[in-house]
Amino acid sequence: MSEFSFTAEMIHWRGPAPFYFARLPEDVADRVRDMAKSVSCGWGVIPVEAVIGRVAFRTSLFPKEGGYLLPLKDAVRRKIDIPESGLLEISMVVGPA
Known part of the structure; x- marks a missing residue:
């Protein structure tokens, strides 16, 4: 598991149903992408x-436009x-529970 802390808008x-997201900063998205195969649920x-x-x-x-x-x-x-x-100030741990 990997831990990250970052600020995101x-x-x-x-869309057809409104949703809210925070886009991961590019450097965090790059590190998550490197781990994706070992932690993805499909x-x-x-x-x-x-x-x-x-x-x-x-x-x-969610993967979106080369980021998450x-x-x-x-x-x-x-x-x-x-x-x-x-x-938003966000802390995040990547990986299954």
């Missing part, structure tokens, strides 16, 4: 445990204080 994807998704503020949650990174997106479920967003700038 929250993205609102309006379809390119990568299991992670993330922490934003005091809220810890499990999810899977961290999904931010409604249940998580309701518990965290999202700054007006939309920048």
Whole structure:
């Protein structure tokens, strides 16, 4: 398992159903990509445990445009204080539970 800490901007994807994500910075995405084959659950998704503020949650990174997106479920967003700038401080451990 590998641990990462980074700042990421929250993205609102309006698609057919609205979703929120945080895009991993390029250097973090590069390191995750190097580990992908050994930790992927299939379809390119990568299991992670993330922490934003005091809220810890499990999810899977989605590959997107050569990088990765961290999904931010409604249940998580309701518990965290999202700054007006939309920048989130995130800690993340990559790998299966």
